[in-house]
Structures are given as C-alpha cells and as structure tokens.
Amino acid sequence: MYLFSWGLEMRRLLPVFVFLLLGSAFVSSLNPSLNDDVLGLIVFKADIQDPDAKLVSWNEDDDSPCNWEGVKCNPRSNRVSDLVLDGFGLSGRIGRGLLQLQFLRKLSLARNNLTGSINFSLAQLAEVRVIDLSENSLSGPIPGSFFQQCGSLRSISLANNKFSGQIPDSLSSCPTLTAVNFSSNQFSGSLPSAIFYLHALRSLDLSDNQMEGEIPKGIEGLNNLRGISLRKNKFTAQVPDGIGGCLLLRSIDFSENSFSGSLPSTLQKLTLCNYLSLHKNSFTGVVPEWIGEMRSLESLDLSENSFSGQVPASIGNLVSLKVLNITKNAFTGSLPESMINCQNLLAVDVSQNSLMGNLPSWAFKIGLQQILFSENRLSGNLDYAFASSIENSRRKLQVLDISHNTLSGEIPSTLGDFNSLQSLNLSRNFLIGGIPASIKELKALGTLDLSDNQLNDSIPLEIGGAVSLKELRLEKNNLAGEIPTSIQSCSSLTSLILQQNNLTGSVPVAIAKLNHLQNVDLSFNKLTGTLPKQLANLVSLISFNISHNQLQGELPAGGFFNTISPFSVSGNPSLCGAAVNKSCRSVLPKPIVLNPNSTDSTPGSIAPSLGHKKIILSISALIAIGAAAVIIIGVIAITVLNLRVRSLTSPSAAALTLSGGDDFSNSPSTDANSGKLVMFSGDPDFSTGAHALLNKDCELGRGGFGAVYRTVLRDGRPVAIKKLTVSSLVKSQGDFEKEVKKLGKVRHPNLVALEGYYWTTSLQLLIYEFVSGGNLYKHLHEGSGGNFLSWNERFNVVIGTAKSLAHLHQMSIIHYNLKSSNILIDSSGEPKVADFGLARLLPMLDRYVLSSKIQSALGYMAPEFACRTVKITEKCDVYGFGILILEVVTGKRPVEYMEDDVVVLCDMVRGALEEGRVEECVDARLQGKFPAEEAIPVIKLGLICTSQVPSNRPDMAEVVNILELIRCPSEGQEELGTSMGVWASIISRSLAFAQGLKGFSSVEKRFSC
Template sequence: MLAFSNMRTIFFCLLFLLFVLVVAATAVNPSLNDDVLGLIVFKADLQDSNGKLASWNEDDESACGGNWVGVKCNPRSNRVTELNLDGFFLNGKIGRGLLRLQFLRKLSLSRNNLTGGISPNIARIDNLRVIDLSDNNLSGEVPDEFFKQCGSLRIVSLARNKFSGKIPPSLGSCSALASIDLSFNMFSGSVPSGIWTSSGLRSLDLSGNLLEGEIPKGVDAMKNLRSISLAKNQFSGEVPAGFGSCLLLRSIDFSDNSLSGSIPEDLKELTLCSYLSLSGNSFSGEIPEWIGEMEGLQTLDLSRNGFSGQVPDSIGNLSSLKMLNFSANGLTGNLPESMVNLTNLLALDVSQNSMSGALPSWIFKSDVDKVLVSENKPTGVMKSTFYSLAEVTIQSIQVLDLSDNTFSGEITYAIAGLSSLHFLNLSNNSLGGPIPAAIGELKTLEGLDLSCNNLSGLIPSEIGGAMSLKELRLERNSLVGKIPSSIENCSSLSTLVLSQNRLSGPIPAALAKLTNLQNVDLSLNSLTGNLPKQLANLPNLHSFNLSHNNIQGELPGGGFFNTIPTSSVAGNPSLCGAAVNKSCPAVLPKPIVLNPNTTTDSGSGSLPPTLGHKRIILSISALIAIGAAAVIVIGVIGITVLNLRVRSSAERSAAALTFSAGDDFSQSPTTDANSGKLVMFSGEPEFSSGAHALLNKDCELGRGGFGAVYQTVLRDGRSVAIKKLTVSSLVKSQEDFEREVKKLGKVRHQNLVELEGYYWTPSLQLLIYEYVSGGSLYKHLHEGSGGNFLSWNERFNVILGTAKALAHLHHSNVIHYNIKSTNVLIDSYGEPKVGDYGLARLLPMLDRYVLSSKIQSALGYMAPEFACKTVKITEKCDIYGFGVLVLEIVTGKRPVEYMEDDVVVLCDMVRGALEEGRVEECIDEKLQGKFPAEEAIPVMKLGLICTSQVPSNRPDMGEVVNILELIRCPSEGQEELG
C-alpha cells in the first residue's frame, strides 16, 4: 500500500514537471516567432541588392541563433535587442514589422538609401534607447507623436536626411535624452523651448538647417552639455549668458548664422573647451582679453565677423592652440610677440584684415605649417618679408600666403630654409629684385605665385629643381631673357603663366615634354621664332595664349592648336594659319556644302546694300563648290541613265540564277548571262530561298550610293545581308572585280561587317555580308523615340570601335571612302560594325567626281580634297569623315542641317562654340547632363582636329585610337602620347 502511494506521488510529480515544461515552451516559442515574423515583414519592405540580408530565413524558429546578420539578442530571454544595418546599401522604406520587436533597445539604419517618412509608432517600442536613421533619403515632417512616448530614449539621430517642417515640440519633453542630432536636414522655425533646458542633454547638433529665432535665456540648465552645434542656420540676436555655467562643454560651434553683439564673458569659465567657432556672424567689438583664460582651446575661429582693434596679448596663453583663424575682420596692428608661446600652432590665418608691420620672426621658427596673411593693406609700407630668415635652415611651413599686401624688399636666398613648403603665394605686393636661384631647392613646392610685383632679371634656370611644381605664376612683373628650358624637369606642371613681362627669345621645345600642361599664358611679351611643332602633342591642353608677341610661321598642326581661339594668337603679325585668318602655303578651301532648298549660295560674307537679305558670294571656294556640284549632278544623271539600261537585263538574269557553293576563291562554274558564279569565302551552303528573294522588295533593308541591300537566309538558318550593286556598267572586269572583293574578304575585325562572299555575272554583282540586327547608327541618333537613345558610354564605345575598325582598314591598305552614320551598324551587343568599306575600288577608276556622285548622301562628311584635283585622296579622307561622325555622335546633330534661311555646318558650329567657351552647350540634349565633361569635351576637340582643312594636320587612325583610350583611362599611356 505504501509502495503504491509512493508511485502515485512520483507520477504526479512527473505530470507537474511536464506541465511546467509545456507552459514554458508555449511562453517562449510564440515570442520567438514574433521576432522572426517582425524582421521578415521589415525585410519585405526593403530592396537588398547586395544580398546583405540573405541570412534572414523565415523558416528559422529564432532570429537569435547567431546567423542573422545585424541582429543581436539577449542570451537569457532569446529576444532581439539590437538591429544594426549601417551601410548595407538598402533601399525602400521603414515598415511596420519593427513594431513586433518589443524588446528592441537599439535601432541603427544609417548610411543606406531609405526613403519615405517615419512612422510615429517606432518610438513606442517600450525598451528603445537608441534610434539612428542618419545618412538616408528620408523626407517629410517628423510627426509630433514620434516623441510622445520617449521615456527610455537616450540617443536620437536623424542627421543628413531630407526632413522638413518644424522640430516636433514633443522632443523637448524627452527628459532622458542624452544626444540629439538633427543636422543637415531642412527643419525650419524655432527650436522647442524644452530642448534649451534639458538637464540630461550631453550633445546637441542642429547644424545645417533653416532654424531661426534667438537663443533663449536659461541655457545654464544644460549642466551636462559636452558639445553644441547650431552652425549654418539663421539664428539671430545676441548669445545669452549661461553657457559659461555648462562647465563640461568641450565644443561650441555657432558659425554661419546672424548672431551679433559681443562674445559672452562667462565663456572664460569653460576651461575644458577645446573648440570654439563663431565665424560667419556679425559679432563686433574687440577680441576680449579674457579669451586667453580658455586654456583648453585647440581651435579658435572668429573669422568673417566685425571684430576690430588689435589681437590681444593674452592670446599667447593658449598654449594648446593648433588652429587660429581671425581672417576677414577689421583687425589692425601686428601680431603680438606673445604668440611665440603657441608652440603647438599648426595653422594661422589673419588674412583680409588691416594689419601692419613685418611678420614676427617666431612664425618661421615654430612648427606652424600653414600661414595665411593675404589681403592686409594698411597705409604705409611693410618691411621685407624674409629679412629674418637668414639663419633658418629647417622649416615646417607647408602653405605660406602673403598675397595682396604691401610687402616690399627682395626675396632673398633665405627662402631655401622653407624646405617643407608646398605652396607659396607672394602675389600683389611690391617685391623687387630677381627671383633667387634658391627657389630650385624647394623640392616639395607644388604652387608658386609671384605675380603682380616688381620682380626683374631672368627666370633662374634653377627653377627646374622645383620638380614638384604644378602651378607657376610669374605674370605682371619685369622679367627679361628667355624661358629656361630646364622647366622641362617640372614634369607635373599643369599651369604656366608668364604673361605681361619682357621675356624674349623662342618658346622652348622643352614645353612639349610637360604632358600635364593644361593652361599656358605667354601673352604680352617679346617672344620670337616659330612655335614648336611638338606642342601639338600635348594631350591635356585647354588653353595656350601667345597673343601680342612676335611669333612667326605656321601654327602647329593637330591637337589643341587646330581649335585655338583667335584671341589667343592675335597680335603676332608674322603668324599664319586658320586661327589668324592668314593663309599659309597649301591651305585648302572649306568643305563643299550645297543647300538643296535654294538656288543661291549661302556662304558667309558682307552683303551689298542692294541685295537685301539675299547673298551671292563668288569666292574661290564658292566657285569650286559650284563646279563640283555641277559635275556631281552630271554624274548622277549619267549613272541613272546607265542603270536604267541594265536594270531589266539584270533582273532577268537574277531571276534565272542557280547558285552553287564554292569551297574556295577559285570556283567559277560559268559566267554567261543566264548563270553566275557564287563564292562563299568560308564554304557556306547555298541560299534557302533562291535568287528571287534577293529582288523581293519585302526583303529590302535599305539603299545606298552603291546599291540596295536585302536580307535572306542560308540553308543552315543563318541570316545574311546581300548588297546588289547598281553600278554594273562601271564595275571592273570580272578578274579585277574578284581580285578586289577577295582582298576585302580577307579583312577581318570585330568592328567590321564581315564580307562572306560574292556573286558575279556581267550584268549583276552581289556582295554577301554578315547580317547585323541592331540597325544603323543614324537611326539610333536621329530616328529614336521616347527614352530609346544612346547613353554616353554607348556613344563612346561606338566612337572607339569605329576608330579601331578604320585603323585596321588603313593598316590593311584599304580606304573606306564613305564614312557616315548610315554605314555604321550596331549589333545586338551594342558594338559598332563598319560596313560598305572599300567599295570605291570596284570602280574602273577612282575619279573623285564620279566617286562624289556615288557618295553624295555623305554630304558633310566629304573631305575638302574632293574639291581640289591637285591633292591626293588618301586615308586622310576617312579621318575627316570620322571627325564629322564623332561630332554627330556627341551632339546628336546631322553634319549639315538646312534651315529656312541658312545652312548650319556641324564642324563650324562646334568650332565656334569652343572659341566662345560654351562647348558643353553642343552636347546632345538627350543626355540631359548624364555625361562626363572630362570625356565629352576632349572627344569633341578630337573630332575637330580630325576635320582639319589640311590633310597632314589630321592624326592617323592609330593615333586616334590611342587618344580615345587615353581619354577613357587618363592614367594609362600618357608617356606614349606625350
């Protein structure tokens, strides 16, 4: 009986234990599912393009197993307590899924691309202590309810978003808050009064908003405040007393507001304060003597105010000071000698004041690395700047700007003591004497500006020792002699300005070695000789002003000099070239441009008063153009008559064709009028649809100067394009025809339309090409609709691919003769393929006027050589057409556009815009600013260089390819192109 009783007791104990376990399980599992569910729902509102949240698995029973990235949990309760997804590149909005995370203590979603507003419910999570939503694209007003239940909230950051409206008044009642950061949004209005009296607040950042009003009294209640920033707002009035009671303050930034009055004296109590910036306000009066009591200051910025008087002696007590900025005030006198005690000073800026006297010697014996004393022009003359440096050998100064003062005297050899100098600006003073050779000992010097002084003598050859120079400005002095060739050692030089001196002699060819040169101004000197031809190779040149010298001869051909503005070469009587409107030998007429909409010539020039708005100009160029036009018309009529004569027989012959595939170039079954010879270079099968398909209008793809193009299908299912030549009576004999076609068939390149075979009868000739499905470049540029247009990257790839194709043709001794946008096709991968190359070789003779008649659709692409019998037609013609094509691709405009009263030639339009400094206006408006100017502008300049009137001035296509690759990747290949 006792045994039975014990067994029953044990049974009930086990049953009770099981009950406890079940209750515990049911208490835990649903809550874990809440966290998983909440996070999965939160994730559903996001776009995670980088797969950062791939570890979040909705099938997991818990989010606390350690696998869920960005999630931290309490190990005892197994509840999510932290969600940190900073910098995950997430898009989307902050959804309601977070409301299920009832034990969440920290929510940090900064540095993403979250949009939309924020729900007032997020702050209602009972345990939430930290909210960081900074660095997103959140917008709208922050609802007042967001901070209504903020009992546990300690840190809130909404910085660097797009929030607007007023700061919620409820924020002022969050008494537990230790840090508020609402910086760089668009909050406006006044600050809630409760914030100014929050005793627990340690950090307050409201900078970069549109807040206004005055700072109220009572700020002394913020006893725990460590830092405050109200910068870049619209606060006004005086700063009230009270901040001096916040003894823990270490940083104060009230810059860029409209605050006025004097600096509150109680700030002297802030001995722990290391940062004080009041710049960009309207403070006035003298800088107070008590400022020296703020012994912890490391940064003191009182710039851009209305302070007057002298810098107080007490400033020397700030022994921890590293940065001192008193610029843009009304300070007078000299810097006090007590500043010799500022042994930690690194940067000093007292520019734009009315200070006088010599620079104290202590500046050049301290560790300061930046000294700015520019634009101080009191009455009287200052002493020499460098008299005190005679015994100085080691210096830490990196930036020394003494410009726009009244310093006089000479720059002595002591300048060599500033051995760490990176930038020296002594411009706009009254310094005289020569430039010391010691300048060459400044090996780290990157910028030297001695302009607008009274310097005389030679530019020392030792200047080449300053090999780190990037900018050298010596303009408006009285320097004489030659430009030293040693300047070639300054390989990083990008700006060279020597204008308005008395320099003489030639411009040294050594300048051509400075491949980083961008801006050169040698104007208003007495330089002589020819401009070195090598300067045309400078790849980065933006401006080169040599006006008002005695330069003679012809401007260099190529590079920047093909588009140099007239103003940059004016005042050189013996200089010749297009830029100065003075002919040199072998200058050719402008391209032929005919306006089909009018019978009068539309050339430029002055108008006789009797002609009203009509213009007739019988210049040599116009006569040549008229003559060429007449020959072209006669040629067109003649060819049309010839084509009509053979059309019927050609069609009859084509209808009776029987194709037989050839294994090589030599197969020739027959050549009579009723059967033909088909040769496929790769041994491809016959056509599946027969000859009749080639003459079917439904299969026609287009027509060009040399014939119509049809699409048909081989027996293996592959599409090909067939060009039916319509110049039958002008085509060479079968032997010559086959020799030329086989030569073209061997030319293979990824950017060329591949010639796969040909068909021959005496009355019908066919060329068989690969079929390119993407259509012509012309259609992409001029016939696209809606948003279907070429991006800049696609356009650049087309330009580069076309250049490579032409370079390969020229390397294979093939001239294209017919470059235009309709002959550049785009394949399904966006790659360009150049077609119709070398077809002019099929004519019995390369008569330029017969050739012109065949490519008359290329009007605007034709090189000017076509109008001059004495100039040989070479691959330079292709380069001219390529240049026009480049401008067409970048601008989206046709080479020649006919208006009601005018003809606009694309080359002339772009060249004029470049001279007027508005070249970016020429770029296709479809790009809507989505293009890199550092690529687009050099590409346009290259296009203009390729359209030079003088063939020898045009680069060859290999050089064009190299230049384009350098434009796309400027860090590569500069040595080869230099």
C-alpha cells in the same frame, strides 16, 4: 486606385500574415516571446528591398533569429537586443514590424537607401537605448508622438536625411537623452525650448537645417552639455549670456548663421572649451581681452564677421591653440608679439583685414604649417622674418601666402631652407630682384605664385629643381632672358603663366614634354622664332596664349592647335596658319642650274660654267607653268558649259517646282534640272528669287554657313534666303531634308522661322521669314548720334534671347553660333534669334568644323571647344549668351583691339567686379538712364554664364527665371536671392580660374545680389 494599391500590398504580405496566424498556436506552445522576434523581423523584411542579399540568412522557418546577419541577442534571454544593418544597401520603408522587438536596445539602420516617413514611435520600445537612422532618404515631419514614452532612450541620430517641419516639443519627454543629432535635414522653425529640459544632454547637433529666430532662454539648464552645433541655419540676434552656464562645454559651433552684436562676456567662463567657431555671422565690435581666459582653446574661428580694432594681446595666453582664423574682418594694427607663446599653433589665417606693420618674425619661429596673411597692409621686407626662423620651423612650414600686401625688397636666398613648402604665394607686392637659385631645394612645392611684382633678372635654371610644381605664375613682372629648358623637369606642371614680362628667345621644345599642361600664357613678351611642332602632342591643353610676341612661321598642326582661338595668337605679324587667317609659304627647293654648254654626257648634269649664259629653271617654276595651263583650259571649259546651261534654263526661279500644303511635302517634279523646293506653309513661288541670288544689291550679309539674300514671294511678302556654302559638309539629301523639316517645326516668338528649303546636289537654300529691323550688332556698335538702344530695349533683347535658347534646349537643339549679328530686331523691337541648329546639317559635330565654320565670331566660343575630352552640350550656348549679356549691357565688343593692348570683355568686367566698380562697366550712353538694381545683377549673371567649367553654368531655363525675378523682384525677392546665391560661389570659382588664387576671397565677399 487606392483600393487597388491596398489590394496589391495585402497580396504581397499575405504569406507573412498566413504564417503569423497559422503558426502562432504551434510556436506559442514552445516559446511565445521568441515568436515575436522572428515574426517582427520577417514583417520588417517584407517592407524593404535587399538588392545585395545581405538578409538572405533571415528565414521565417528558423526558431530563433539570433544567428541572422545583423542581429544580436542577449545570451541570457535569447531575445533580440541589437539590430545593426549599417551600409547594407537596403531600400524601402521602415515598417511596424520592429515594434515587436520588445527587448531591443540598439537599432541602427544608417547608410542605407530607406525612404518614406516615420508615422509611428520607435522610441516607445521599452528597452531601446540607441536609434540611428542617419544617412538615408527618410522624409516628412517627425510626428509629435514619436518621443512620447521614451524613458530609456539615450541617443538618437536622424542626420543626413530629408526630414522637415519643426522639431516636436515632445522631445522633452526623453529625460535620459544624452545625444541628439538632427543635422543635415530640412527642419525649420525656431529652436524648441523643450530641448533645454534635457538635463542629461551631452551632445546637440542641429547643424545644416533651416531653423531660424533667436535662441530661447534656458540654455544654461544644459549643465552636462559637452558639444553644441547650430552651424548653417538662420539663427539671428545675440548669443544668449546663458551659454556661459554650460561649464562643461568643449565644442561650440555657431558658424554660418546671422548672429549679431558682440561676444557674450560669459564665454570666458568656459575654461574647458577647446573648439569655438563663429565663422560667417554678423558679429561686431572688438574681440575682448578676456578671450585669453579660454585657455583650453585649440581652434578659434572668428572669420567672416565685422570685428574691428586690434587683435587682443591676450591671445598669447592660449598656449594650447592650434588653429586661429580671423580672415575677412576689419582688424587693424599689428599682430601681437605675444603670439610667440602659442607654441602649439599650426595654422594662422589673418587674410583680408587691414593689418599693418612688418611681417611678424614669430610666425617663422613657432613651427607653423600654414601662414595666410594675404590682402592686408603689411610692409617691410622678407629678410628679417626669414632670417629669424629656426631650423625646426623651416621644416614644418607647408603653406605661405603673404600676397596682396606692400612688401618690398628681394626674395631671400634662405627661401630654400623651407623645404616642406607645398604652396608659396608672394604675388601682388613690390618685390624686386630675381628668383633665388635656392628654389631648387623646394622639392615638395606644388604652387609658386610670384606674379604682379617688380621682379627682374631671368628665370633661373634651378627652377627645374622644384620637381613637384603644378602651377607656376610669374606674370606681370620685368623678367628677362629665355625660358629655361630645365622647366621640363617639372613633369607635373599644369599651369605655366609667364605673360607680361620681357622674356626673349624662342619657346623651348622642353615645354612640349610637360604632358600634363592645361593652361599656358606667354603673351605680351618678346619671344621670337617658330613654335615647336611637338606642342601639338600636349593632349591636356585647355588654353595656350602666345599673343603679342614676335613669333613667326607656321603654327603646330593637330591637337589643340586645330581649334586655337585667334585671340591667343594675335599680335605676331609673322605667324601663319588657319588661326591667324594667313597662309604659309611653301618651302621651295634650291633651283637647278642647267649648263647648255656642258659636254657631260650625263643627262641633267650640273656644271658651274663661267663666262657662259645659264638657263635657270626651278622645279616650282615648271609646276607653276603647268598649273597655269591647266587653269586656263579649265576656265575655257567652264565658260562654255555655263553658256550652254544658261541657254537651257530661265533666269528666273520659275524652274523651282513648288510643293505647298499645310504639312511638309516634297516637290512632285521629276525634272532633274529643276531641283526640289518645299515650302512648309504652302506659300507661292518666288517672283524674283533667282535674280536676287545673282544681285549683290540684295545681299543682307554673310556668315560661317553662307550668304543671305532678300527676295519676295509672289504675294509680295519678303523672305530671306540663305545660300549654303558648306555643300561639301552637308549631309545626303535624305538626311538634309529630315533635319531641315525638324528645324521647320521649331516655332517661338523669339526665333526666326524657317519656312522652306531648296535642294539640288550642288545648291542648297534655306528660306526664312524676313526680319526688317537689322541685327543687334549694328544697333549696339554702328548706331549714330542719339540712336542707341535704351535700357528697357536691351533688357528685352536679353530676356527674349534667353527664352528662345531655353526653348531650343528643351527640344534638344544646340544653337552653337550665338552672337549679336545672329540676333535680329523686328519692327516692334523684339529679338529674333537666327541661324539656330544649322550644325545638325553637317555629317558629324567635328570640333574643327564647329570652331572654324560655326563659332567664327571671336570671343563667343566656349572654352570646351578647345578640349577634346569635354563633351559639347547646351552649356556652350550658355557661355555665348553670357558674353552676349556683357556685350549688350556694356556696349562693347567681346574682344576689342586697342593701340597697345587687347581688351577681352569678360576679363575686363570680372576685374571691375573684383575691384568693386562694376557699375562703371554699363554703357556710357546709358549713364543716369538705367536702374542699377537691374543692370548689376544682369552683369553678374553674365559672368556666371561665362564660367570656364561647363557644369558651373546655369541652364537657360534657370537663366530665364533669374531674369524674370530681376525685372519683377517684388514677386519673388526671396527666390531671386536664393537663385543668385546658389551661383555666387560659381562666379568666385570662375574668377579664381581666370585670375589664379589672388582676389578669390575678395570677390566672393563682394558678390551679393
């Protein structure tokens, strides 16, 4: 194979080599040096693909390459000095032809699709100053010889590739290097001390790699260094004191590593530094007062560390500071008043600390664009802070988030003066009063979150003046009155969350005019009247919750409302429609009064005759009488026909003709009365099959597709027979048999095997293996006394179910109907998943059919069923599996109705996780009898699987892998950490979707496996 590939390569390059050999004598007589440039570039071109024909001008017959695209020559020597092919769409590998360009000074091949490794040294080109190979797909280690003989190299960038291995020590052979950028690769190992011999180095970027260990001594030798970035690696220990020796440093980025200890005091020497980011490390201690000596700082990011103590007053000395971020630490006390001196400050983020005191007035005086003070212990009211602001500052403020504090009082009417606000979050405080009418002045406001306060009064009509609103959250207050019709002016609104207030009146038709609405929650209010039919025209709806109000009448028909969850409309006794499983009464016309004594000659005339007996017959009564007559005649006819059929057929199932054998085969019977029976394993006929189907005592249960009965074969082996009740939806016989045979080939230890089928035009049966242990739902929710599943039994159910789903997905089969009642437990305690793939028997995957027939179990249905623009994939099974995990671990149903509330399981567990008490969610019957190191990661995995966005859910194969690592962490602890770490941000996004912006950061902080 190697020789064959080598032969093809030689055959491809043969014209080039022939040209090199035959043309060398002639060309050398003219210009030997020129020959090297033309032929070198032609050889380079032979190794790459040029789909966009960018190099069409490169012609081997030309005497000079100086007019070729991307080529620049020195006008004196007429030799190639620059080769710049950035963004040409080239692919292939970088060949040795470039080594012929002996006078090349700049080589830039950035933003292409080049692949392969580099096994030769471009740096050996005597004149080369710049090498830029960034933004390709180059891979492999950098050979140690790459940087040898690179006396002229000034700048090299290998950023955004797939290089791996260690950075070679030979880098120290390039003493003239001023810029090194190896970011966004897969370099590993420690930082080579050879770098510190590059005394001319001005810029060093090794960010986004996998490098680790301590920073070696000697960094002070880089006395020309202006910028250093080690962001997003695995460096540990303390930042060396030598960093203070790099006196010319302007930018330091050590974020997203594992540095620890306190800040090195030598940092105060870096008076020219304008950017310092230590974000997401493990630094401890207080921030020293000398931080104020770094007077050139424009951006200071100390977020996500373990700093404590007070924010130093010397920060007020940083008069050039534009961005300050100290979020997610343990700072206490109040923010220093000296910060009023930071007149250039644009953004301050001090959220998620333990800061106290009043809201600092200086924050509204110095022209800040972003104020993020959420999740602290700030108190007092907003009046003083708002009143102290100056007009110029009010015009600049764009983001104000002071949520999750202990602020009190009313929202000042001066709020309208901040007319540049784009996001306002005052949620989770103790604010009272109403929403000021000045809200209409906030024309740029996109997000308004006043939820979880004690606001009363009504929603002002002026809310319609905030015409740019996209998200309005007013839930968990005491707001009264009606929903203002002026809301229709907020035409960009996507989320309208008003739940848990005291709103009255009807749902206004104005809401139906908000064409971009995706999420609406009006639950737990006192709304009355009927829902506007026009709501069915909202094509972007994902959720619409009106539960627990006093609404009545028929639900809108069409669109989202054809598949609305019953949970979203529950608690409205007078509502009717399919979602609440209650038919609506027809609107009857007024009765026609016929006067028998009338002398009017017009037939059917109506006369209000007084003192005479009236005959009152309504049109509906006449229709009812006629319908009753038709029904009686029909019943008599059907009875006669049934008696004739019974006299012609046997009460046993002997009429079912059996076709056995190892392969799938059809019944040879041609008797139209017998139907067609196929057994995949060649088992004998039923002994009491028909009797079982008629005997209610043999019924095992009922589901969306039909009833299941137990019967036995002639050999005494029991089987389960599903009698389908969706005959009107089932495919033709040919398509039905084709799909059933496919399902019959599916075999897995954790799947209930399909053993055969029976077909007539009016009756279809599916024959399954019989599983004796009952279903999981009964084991979880209907057990008595001490008879309940242990932790090991529950874990086995979870991982067995996961493996079965992974097997189905591998065969491109979606279950669609995963729930605890469809998981059977065999005699050995192993789970067996039933009812898989039955949707394949339907003529089309209609969402209404899927939601009403298949996904009938409340709580398991993935949210994408409600959105017609989202494709239904295997990820709907992953969602159902996530709900199942939570049900198994907690022992609670997916949705439970309490006396005064409805508890949604996944929301309850998410809330517990956010509050740091997730361990309390484990089934109380297991307390003291479960390993927390297994149960808690399993719960978190369940929440990850129930992400609202399908692409954020893992594949079932990944789920199986994570579960196996949870059970046996010693065999793959690092892999488990990586796997769960990848999904940690996803659960945060899922929580943010469900809870809004509040709580997002705290959950992300606490989520750790």
